[in-house]
Amino acid sequence: MEVKISNGKNISLKGSAKKIISEFLSTTYSLKPVDFHGLKPKLSIKVGESILAGDSLFFDKDFEKIHFVSPVSGKIERITRGNKRKLLEIVIKANKKNKYKKYNISGYENYNNDKLKDLFFKSGLWSLIKQRPFSIIADPIKVPKSIFISCFDSSPLAPDYNFILSSKEKEFQKGIDVISSFCDGKVHLNVDGNSDTSFFKKIQGTQLNNFYGPHPAGNVGIQIHHIDPINKGDIVWVISPQSIVTIGNFFLTGKYQNYKTIAVTGSELKKPQYFNVFQGVNAFELLKGNVISGNKRFISGNVLHGDVIEKNGHVGFFEDQITVIPEGDYFELFGWAMPGTKKYSFSRAFLSSFFNQKNLVLDTNMHGEERAYVVSGQYESVVPMDIFPVQLIKSILVEDVELMEKLGIYEVAPEDFALCEFACTSKMPVQEILRHGLDLVKKECS
Amino acid sequence: MSFLRNTLNKVKPHFLKGGKLEKLYPAYDAFETFLFVPNHTTSTKCHVRDSIDLKRTMGTIILALIPCLIFGCYNIGYQYYSQFDPTFITQNFNSFFNLFLYGLMKVFPMIVVSYAVGLSIEFAFAVFRKHPVNEGYLVTGMLIPLIFPIDCPLWIVALSVIFAVVIGKEVFGGTGMNILNPALLARGFAFFAYPTKLSGDKVWVSEGGSDAISGETALGELATLVKDNVSQGHIDSVLSNFNNDGAYSLLNSFLGFIPGSIGETSVLAVLFGAVILLMTGLGSWRIMFSALIGGFFMASIFYFWNANGFMSLNPIHQLCIGGFMFAIVFMATDPVSAAQTNRGKLIYGFLCGFLGIMIRVFNPAYPEGIMLAILFMNVMAPLIDHYVVEASIKRRMNRIKI
Numbered sequence: 001m002e003v004k005i006s007n008g009k010n011i012s013l014k015g016s017a018k019k020i021i022s023e024f025l026s027t028t029y030s031l032k033p034v035d036f037h038g039l040k041p042k043l044s045i046k047v048g049e050s051i052l053a054g055d056s057l058f059f060d061k062d063f064e065k066i067h068f069v070s071p072v073s074g075k076i077e078r079i080t081r082g083n084k085r086k087l088l089e090i091v092i093k094a095n096k097k098n099k100y101k102k103y104n105i106s107g108y109e110n111y112n113n114d115k116l117k118d119l120f121f122k123s124g125l126w127s128l129i130k131q132r133p134f135s136i137i138a139d140p141i142k143v144p145k146s147i148f149i150s151c152f153d154s155s156p157l158a159p160d161y162n163f164i165l166s167s168k169e170k171e172f173q174k175g176i177d178v179i180s181s182f183c184d185g186k187v188h189l190n191v192d193g194n195s196d197t198s199f200f201k202k203i204q205g206t207q208l209n210n211f212y213g214p215h216p217a218g219n220v221g222i223q224i225h226h227i228d229p230i231n232k233g234d235i236v237w238v239i240s241p242q243s244i245v246t247i248g249n250f251f252l253t254g255k256y257q258n259y260k261t262i263a264v265t266g267s268e269l270k271k272p273q274y275f276n277v278f279q280g281v282n283a284f285e286l287l288k289g290n291v292i293s294g295n296k297r298f299i300s301g302n303v304l305h306g307d308v309i310e311k312n313g314h315v316g317f318f319e320d321q322i323t324v325i326p327e328g329d330y331f332e333l334f335g336w337a338m339p340g341t342k343k344y345s346f347s348r349a350f351l352s353s354f355f356n357q358k359n360l361v362l363d364t365n366m367h368g369e370e371r372a373y374v375v376s377g378q379y380e381s382v383v384p385m386d387i388f389p390v391q392l393i394k395s396i397l398v399e400d401v402e403l404m405e406k407l408g409i410y411e412v413a414p415e416d417f418a419l420c421e422f423a424c425t426s427k428m429p430v431q432e433i434l435r436h437g438l439d440l441v442k443k444e445c446s
Numbered sequence: 447m448s449f450l451r452n453t454l455n456k457v458k459p460h461f462l463k464g465g466k467l468e469k470l471y472p473a474y475d476a477f478e479t480f481l482f483v484p485n486h487t488t489s490t491k492c493h494v495r496d497s498i499d500l501k502r503t504m505g506t507i508i509l510a511l512i513p514c515l516i517f518g519c520y521n522i523g524y525q526y527y528s529q530f531d532p533t534f535i536t537q538n539f540n541s542f543f544n545l546f547l548y549g550l551m552k553v554f555p556m557i558v559v560s561y562a563v564g565l566s567i568e569f570a571f572a573v574f575r576k577h578p579v580n581e582g583y584l585v586t587g588m589l590i591p592l593i594f595p596i597d598c599p600l601w602i603v604a605l606s607v608i609f610a611v612v613i614g615k616e617v618f619g620g621t622g623m624n625i626l627n628p629a630l631l632a633r634g635f636a637f638f639a640y641p642t643k644l645s646g647d648k649v650w651v652s653e654g655g656s657d658a659i660s661g662e663t664a665l666g667e668l669a670t671l672v673k674d675n676v677s678q679g680h681i682d683s684v685l686s687n688f689n690n691d692g693a694y695s696l697l698n699s700f701l702g703f704i705p706g707s708i709g710e711t712s713v714l715a716v717l718f719g720a721v722i723l724l725m726t727g728l729g730s731w732r733i734m735f736s737a738l739i740g741g742f743f744m745a746s747i748f749y750f751w752n753a754n755g756f757m758s759l760n761p762i763h764q765l766c767i768g769g770f771m772f773a774i775v776f777m778a779t780d781p782v783s784a785a786q787t788n789r790g791k792l793i794y795g796f797l798c799g800f801l802g803i804m805i806r807v808f809n810p811a812y813p814e815g816i817m818l819a820i821l822f823m824n825v826m827a828p829l830i831d832h833y834v835v836e837a838s839i840k841r842r843m844n845r846i847k848i
Binding site: 365388 | 482784
């Protein structure tokens with residue numbers, strides 16, 4: 001299918017990754033239960049224990065078969081907890097040489113659905129599969145009506161999957177073959193119609209969809225909406241291209257090897273480039289010597305919907321990118337009244353809109369304070385869906401679950417509204433509000 | 447800069463929790479953020495933000511009003527001298543400046559009263575309710591003087607502001623929550639509470655109290671044609687004013703050399719403002735465009751119907767007189783009180799223009815029909831939005847059935 005998207009906006013930031021890949025091993029790695037939204041984790045290890053790559057670190061309290069496994073072999077160094085003893089992070093001190101837990105996969109082609117699922121549960125592969133609605137780990141019982149793989153990322157400084165995947169055709173094809181046996185519907189590969197899509201054209205057993213247009217065209221939620229929209233009760237699986245490679249690799253080697261290519265980007269890096277790393281790599285070790293000095297923000301993911309990496313922290317489970325941008329904790333005298341030759345805005349209220357707005361350096365300043373909604377039409381211009389974003393957000397603020405359902409909350413995830421949060425004149429925390437709404441709907445309707 | 451910053455840092459502790467002036471924090475905050483964009487950084491998932499905020503938005507809209515204000519001041523002087531001392535305009539070398547200064551002297555007190563009264567109420571409510579002072583009034587405070595007649599007593603301006611801010615806005619919860627456009631509400635309040643000070647032929651020219659002058663607005667003149675038994679002579683004499691060499695000729699109406707509310711007379715100045723609003727993307731082109739179409743459509747119907755002298759005015763001319771253009775550019779586009787969905791904006795705008803011209807022509811008691819039309823449509827806007835959103839909900843429901 002061909003889909004043209006007109007609403008949205010590309011933000012061109014400075015510091016996109018050069019197409020060089022280096023290998024990198026850090027001394028510590030981590031797995032964060034908080035990356036799996038809504039999960040109630042229960043530990044299966046203790047501090048000091050030795051583990052193999054692929055050994056379970058924790059499992060799902062609600063469905064105890066689903067395990068979340070270590071990306072590397074080594075020793076559990078620490079377990080960090082937050083408020084109310086909430087499990088935040090499990091840090092593993094890695095061995096010099098990675099030792100894997102081996103699975104016997106011979107004859108898996110003849111497994112029935114349940115047996116294959118069980119293999120996914122215990123090997124940790126299930127943790128790679130997300131579902132819509134709610135953008136959480138896939139429901140282990142319900143059958144998805146289709147599977148969506150967004151093969152391009154349109155967000156700022158995003159990694160280029162054509163480049164990352166180019167040498168992994170065998171694994172990718174294998175992953176698709178295995179995953180498609182879970183679902184009677186189609187497996188959709190969504191690609192950027194304006195890029196070289198020859199890699200994905202070679203993949204068998206999928207439907208290739210060309211998308212044209214600005215961000216958020218690469219967001220899988222927008223793609224689902226245009227191709228096979230989610231109604232109440234539907235489940236759609238969402239898997240990232242590199243997770244498909246991990247799954248494929250498992251069925252070729254029998255090892256859970258979550259080894260992926262991440263883009264290290266941002267205006268504050270000396271050499272933005274790609275790295276091959278294990279999942280949960282220590283970001284500060286990876287970036288050592290590469291960051292321009294000063295007060296910087298380290299983001300696991302992109303600037304629109306990433307998470308802050310604390311000092312000596314690690315990259316998140318689903319992220320294929322690190323972004324480093326300057327912090328913006330400064331006062332600006334009459335900042336709102338100045339002509340603004342260097343200020344970036346979707347509106348054209350600053351002089352800068354007459355200049356070329358490429359390779360921007362944006363910092364983390366809020367550029368104002370939170371207010372009630374005044375301006376209208378801003379959200380609509382960056383949400384390419386038949387959804388009324390402001391009305392949906394307002395229905396969440398008043399916690400009207402029935403109205404949220406009617407307005408299409410099942411079709412959206414916080415990342416799909418990230419540009420709204422960026423553009424909002426009233427500085428609303430749009431993604432937080434939407435997540436709250438999704439949590440409410442999930443609680444009331446299940 | 448660092449001196450200012452240091453002073454603020456020094457006094458800030460008094461306003462923070464536990465300080466002596468803790469209760470006045472919203473007022474302090476308003477001053478501090480007026481001087482400095484604060485050093486707040488993002489703490490949610492979106493790590494970078496658009497540079498625009500409400501202060502910038504409101505500031506830009508005020509900028510868009512400046513052409514109307516400048517021309518308005520000039521026109522006050524022009525109307526005054528053309529009535530009382532016509533030779534002054536032609537003889538004096540610096541006449542533009544003198545006329546402008548004369549107008550400014552008259553308008554300035556109204557602006558001061560509008561801002562002083564309105565902002566005091568806003569600050570008081572902010573302190574009382576412990577929320578930050580919202581910037582919404584900055585635009586309202588400028589709009590109100592621009593839509594009042596120049597000879598309106600200051601106490602009426604003050605009363606109207608109080609009514610508009612308290613009843614129109616604060617009782618609903620402040621900026622962003624109001625149903626009606628506060629500036630129009632102020633005008634509406636004054637119009638119905640003090641009709642003699644807001645209409646007639648004496649209030650549009652400064653110091654126009656004496657009988658010697660004739661300062662009727664174009665709409666006021668035309669309204670006299672909408673009666674039974676109007677003599678043909680009267681019709682001809684009124685309509686002759688709208689000929690190419692008359693006082694309300696198309697050119698005069700377009701440039702704005704006619705009596706009227708302070709900022710509304712010049713279509714040219716309004717268009718300058720419209721260009722700023724559209725270029726910056728802060729005014730809705732959907733509303734402006736569809737209101738223009740709506741007004742033109744209604745005026746065309748009247749033109750071909752031609753039942754009385756008022757209707758015989760050609761549609762373009764019809765749109766250029768009165769506050770129509772000013773209202774559809776600056777009033778109908780108020781994002782809070784207008785429809786908020788894109789399709790709703792088209793419907794809302796069209797009906798604003800359509801009803802505006804209709805009221806003006808049908809009911810001579812309310813020559814400023816566009817004001818009433820927009821206030822009416824403000825009330826209807828949520829209903830329009832409701833049906834637009836409902837249509838989307840239906841589309842979603844139908845999808846399940848298939």
